[in-house]
Amino acid sequence: MESGRPEIGRKIREYRLRLGLTQEELAARTELTKGFISQLENDVTSPSIATLMDILEALGTDISSFFTEQKEDRVVYAAEDMFEKEDDGVKVLWLVTNAQKNALEPILVTLEGGAMSEQFDPHEGEEFGYVLSGTVTLVDGESKYRVPRGGSFYLKPKGVHYLWNHTKQPAKVLWVSTPPSF
Numbered sequence: 001m002e003s004g005r006p007e008i009g010r011k012i013r014e015y016r017l018r019l020g021l022t023q024e025e026l027a028a029r030t031e032l033t034k035g036f037i038s039q040l041e042n043d044v045t046s047p048s049i050a051t052l053m054d055i056l057e058a059l060g061t062d063i064s065s066f067f068t069e070q071k072e073d074r075v076v077y078a079a080e081d082m083f084e085k086e087d088d089g090v091k092v093l094w095l096v097t098n099a100q101k102n103a104l105e106p107i108l109v110t111l112e113g114g115a116m117s118e119q120f121d122p123h124e125g126e127e128f129g130y131v132l133s134g135t136v137t138l139v140d141g142e143s144k145y146r147v148p149r150g151g152s153f154y155l156k157p158k159g160v161h162y163l164w165n166h167t168k169q170p171a172k173v174l175w176v177s178t179p180p181s182f
Helices: 008-018 023-030 034-041 049-058 063-067
Strands: 083-087 090-094 105-111 126-133 136-140 143-147 152-155 161-164 171-178
Touching: 008 034, 008 049, 023 034, 023 049, 049 063, 105 161, 136 152, 143 152, 161 171
Parallel strands: none
Antiparallel strands: 083 090, 090 105, 105 171, 126 152, 126 171, 136 143, 136 161
8 A cells, every 4th residue: 555545556457467357458348448557557547436446347346345455364373373271171272263264173182081072963064083192982973983093083973973082091183173163
């Protein structure tokens, strides 16, 4: 931004290039000249509201979307960003903040000896886990599966499901659910 005003030309150029259009093609679609599009993209001139709306329509967007600043999706999460909850020998660390808005949700579960995770109802979607340390039992309805350190599980939950540390040693599991359910 320059002196608090939006860089309309720069944004128009970005939209045009995303669509793979030349300045000539955009000019033809909007009944403007290539020279005007060039001046606009270089912020030498400003369009009228009507002209801007025509350009945005040709670019497949609208004025509201064009002026709404898009926040970049977060990619990296530091330890201090993570949320932790501990209850009855079970520690859950949410590795990605606001994961409920995403397609999947990763957590790190630490189960003390004899502890069980929260029980989850069957749901659409899938779950994956990787046992970082210890050994756990994965329970899915009537089925039980022993998963040792270095082992993993992949589950389409058919019944109430949870992890149980049937040993006396702590166990740590990276657990991912889609859609988010933790």
